Amino acid sequence: MRRIFVIAFRNIFAHTRRSAILGAAIAFVTFFLVSSFAASSALQDSMVDSATTLASGHVNVGGFYKASIGVAQPQIVDYAKVEAVVKAASPHIRYIQRRSRGKFDRVTSEKTSLMNAVAGIDFKQDQQLRNRLVILEGSFDALEQPGTALVFKRQADELGVKVGDSITVSGLTARGVQNRMDAKVAAIAKDMGGLSQIMTFLPEKSVNELYEFRAENTGVLMIFLDDKEHSLEVAAVVRKALADAGYDMMEPEARPFWQKYQTVEREDWTGQKLDVSTWRDEMGDLAKTVDALDGVSVLLTLVLLSIIAIGLWNTLMMAVRERTPEIGALRAIGMSRGKVRLMFVAEAGFLALMASFAGAVLAGIMVAILNAVEIGVSDPILQFILMSDHLSFRIDPARVLNAILLISVFASIAALWPAHRAAKIQPGTAMSHTG
Amino acid sequence: MGNGAGDAVVVLEAVTKDYPLGKTTVHAVRGVDIRLERGEFAVLAGPSGSGKTTVLNLIGCVDVATSGKVIIAGRDTKLLKESERTRLRLETLGFIFQSFNLIPVLDLYQNVEFPLLLRKDIDKAERKRRVLELVERVGLTGQMKQRPGELSGGQRQRVAIARALVTRPAIVLADEPTANLDSATGQSILELMRQMNRDGTTFLFSTHDPVVMAAARRVIRIADGKIADQGFGANPSAGAAAAHAH
Ligand SMILES: Nc1ncnc2c1ncn2[C@@H]1O[C@H](COP(=O)(O)OP(=O)(O)OP(=O)(O)O)[C@@H](O)[C@H]1O
Ligand SMILES: [Mg+2]
Numbered sequence: 097m098r099r100i101f102v103i104a105f106r107n108i109f110a111h112t113r114r115s116a117i118l119g120a121a122i123a124f125v126t127f128f129l130v131s132s133f134a135a136s137s138a139l140q141d142s143m144v145d146s147a148t149t150l151a152s153g154h155v156n157v158g159g160f161y162k163a164s165i166g167v168a169q170p171q172i173v174d175y176a177k178v179e180a181v182v183k184a185a186s187p188h189i190r191y192i193q194r195r196s197r198g199k200f201d202r203v204t205s206e207k208t209s210l211m212n213a214v215a216g217i218d219f220k221q222d223q224q225l226r227n228r229l230v231i232l233e234g235s236f237d238a239l240e241q242p243g244t245a246l247v248f249k250r251q252a253d254e255l256g257v258k259v260g261d262s263i264t265v266s267g268l269t270a271r272g273v274q275n276r277m278d279a280k281v282a283a284i285a286k287d288m289g290g291l292s293q294i295m296t297f298l299p300e301k302s303v304n305e306l307y308e309f310r311a312e313n314t315g316v317l318m319i320f321l322d323d324k325e326h327s328l329e330v331a332a333v334v335r336k337a338l339a340d341a342g343y344d345m346m347e348p349e350a351r352p353f354w355q356k357y358q359t360v361e362r363e364d365w366t367g368q369k370l371d372v373s374t375w376r377d378e379m380g381d382l383a384k385t386v387d388a389l390d391g392v393s394v395l396l397t398l399v400l401l402s403i404i405a406i407g408l409w410n411t412l413m414m415a416v417r418e419r420t421p422e423i424g425a426l427r428a429i430g431m432s433r434g435k436v437r438l439m440f441v442a443e444a445g446f447l448a449l450m451a452s453f454a455g456a457v458l459a460g461i462m463v464a465i466l467n468a469v470e471i472g473v474s475d476p477i478l479q480f481i482l483m484s485d486h487l488s489f490r491i492d493p494a495r496v497l498n499a500i501l502l503i504s505v506f507a508s509i510a511a512l513w514p515a516h517r518a519a520k521i522q523p524g525t526a527m528s529h530t531g
Numbered sequence: 532m533g534n535g536a537g538d539a540v541v542v543l544e545a546v547t548k549d550y551p552l553g554k555t556t557v558h559a560v561r562g563v564d565i566r567l568e569r570g571e572f573a574v575l576a577g578p579s580g581s582g583k584t585t586v587l588n589l590i591g592c593v594d595v596a597t598s599g600k601v602i603i604a605g606r607d608t609k610l611l612k613e614s615e616r617t618r619l620r621l622e623t624l625g626f627i628f629q630s631f632n633l634i635p636v637l638d639l640y641q642n643v644e645f646p647l648l649l650r651k652d653i654d655k656a657e658r659k660r661r662v663l664e665l666v667e668r669v670g671l672t673g674q675m676k677q678r679p680g681e682l683s684g685g686q687r688q689r690v691a692i693a694r695a696l697v698t699r700p701a702i703v704l705a706d707e708p709t710a711n712l713d714s715a716t717g718q719s720i721l722e723l724m725r726q727m728n729r730d731g732t733t734f735l736f737s738t739h740d741p742v743v744m745a746a747a748r749r750v751i752r753i754a755d756g757k758i759a760d761q762g763f764g765a766n767p768s769a770g771a772a773a774a775h776a777h
Binding site: 097099102103106107110421422424425426427428429430431432433435522523524526 | 633634641698
């Protein structure tokens with residue numbers, strides 16, 4: 097019955113002060129929840145962005161080759177055959193990019209040395225890098241020459257190098273030989289979150305020489321999809337396709353590949369094993385941290401909501417007491433208990449809906465302003481965590497809707513008991529009441 | 532009128548009502564027989580605490596008798612479930628309260644319309660027709676958009692009368708409907724109810740105001756939870772009160 101909702105709605109505005117206080121509290125909680133969701137959405141975005149540019153495809157086929165039990169090389173032997181199997185596995189695959197994987201090795205300049213993850217890039221082909229990296233000095237084209245290197249700004253500053261300067265990269269081969277190679281810095285790229293602080297890119301050919309990799313082998317096939325949401329599904333399909341094609345597969349595990357060396361080297365197999373991972377797996381604990389962050393904000397929201405529920409409960413109990421004669425009269429003239437209950441629950445629900453909508457709008461405005469201002473972050477640890485050099489937020493409409501619904505439903509539940517009390521008011525109370 | 536049980540709107544037979552009060556029991560009503568025919572305009576009169584409100588509550592199905600029979604429009608109310616009593620109130624009874632008890636957030640028109648919205652059997656056009664007719668009859672056509680807070684006490688009670696009558700109840704119950712009004716306004720409300728009665732609505736109201744008693748066609752006297760006078764035949768005290776009032 098529509099009129100009952102009209103009454104509920106108008107009663108919110110009939111008690112301006114009370115509703116304003118409650119509404120403000122609900123709006124605040126929504127504001128908090130939506131803002132923190134926006135922060136974590138943006139964090140997710142930059143995490144995906146930096147992961148899928150620097151270290152991973154949406155899905156990866158990597159693996160290890162062990163000539164003997166104790167020594168593992170990050171190699172896919174005869175990658176062309178593997179690539180053919182992968183390509184046919186799923187229609188979601190847009191393209192596949194090949195990269196050589198080095199290890200954590202020393203990069204030395206005249207000034208200092210760093211331990212970095214070394215990767216070999218086919219700079220001519222690697223569209224992902226070309227599209228996403230911002231080159232501050234030098235150029236991509238210059239990187240097509242062997243014996244060059246791409247470093248990121250912060251590393252360049254630490255190493256004290258400019259374009260044209262030389263760095264030395266050392267690499268430990270499977271035979272246990274420490275090779276060294278001089279490389280000329282051909283490009284300096286803008287930092288891209290924490291990952292870019294620990295990566296150095298060399299031409300594929302140079303990395304293969306440094307580690308004595310064969311040209312028909314590669315480190316990883318990075319698979320890019322039409323939509324990153326398909327990552328898990330495609331990973332499963334690819335894993336199955338490769339297993340069906342006769343490859344030995346590693347168990348899926350949410351760790352970046354370089355953390356898998358030790359385990360693999362301790363296992364007693366030799367030969368080739370392939371490893372299918374998603375970008376989330378390659379982000380390891382960082383992905384879990386973002387999830388945990390979401391969990392914490394939902395938890396905190398529930399705590400805040402519980403406090404608000406108590407306020408709501410109190411206010412509605414007060415309203416029930418105040419409106420006892422009115423409700424008694426409504427019951428006397430034939431309104432059912434269910435409708436009385438509905439009226440109070442609707443009042444709380446409407447209030448929460450409006451207030452949380454307002455809170456969400458405010459959060460949206462704040463997020464828009466903060467994004468426009470681009471608050472920079474200079475602390476490297478914070479940069480590493482944020483995966484970005486500035487604070488950013490993204491409002492995900494679906495999550496905002498969820499937040500508003502969550503809060504409104506919660507408020508309606510808090511209203512159930514007062515509504516029940518209202519429904520139990522005896523119609524007789526209207527009769528003898530003098531007022 | 533009054534030939535046979537078919538025309539009785541209300542029949543109370545040996546009705547008692549006890550209220551527990553701490554360790555004791557209050558015998559608010561002690562064996563009451565009342566029979567009201569269609570078209571009556573009756574007053575339940577008696578001193579404070581005599582049981583008027585209790586009897587009205589029993590007839591209004593907002594309370595249940597301790598013993599005896601309460602039959603409203605042919606239905607024994609003791610046999611009804613709570614939801615059925617609610618429905619009986621909605622369809623068969625009309626209520627006018629001492630303190631009006633309108634819905635503050637609805638305007639005059641919406642307040643009168645409200646009971647009809649609780650019913651499924653009355654369509655929009657019929658609703659509008661009935662509401663407009665009653666609002667006109669209580670003389671408030673010009674205040675249709677006003678909320679109760681913007682109306683005087685007398686106007687509010689007129690709205691309440693319209694609301695009580697809009698469902699065309701078999702009987703309208705009013706517990707001291709004029710007690711919160713000054714005497715002139717009370718008179719006009721009474722006059723309005725009498726007019727409604729002439730047009731066919733059955734009324735029962737309680738009062739201890741002699742002016743109100745004088746206006747009644749039948750005065751049922753209650754004292755100490757018992758009927759002292761069924762109010763048939765000559766009613767010298769009502770006449771005296773009326774004479775006294777003028
Ligand atoms: N809910 C209740 N609990 C206990 N006692 C009650 C209750 N309702 C009424 N009584 C008692 O029953 C008796 C009759 O009360 P009732 O309200 O019916 O009288 P009344 O004639 O309407 O009086 P008044 O003219 O003051 O309104 C009184 O003694 C009253 O105290
Ligand atoms: Mg009374």
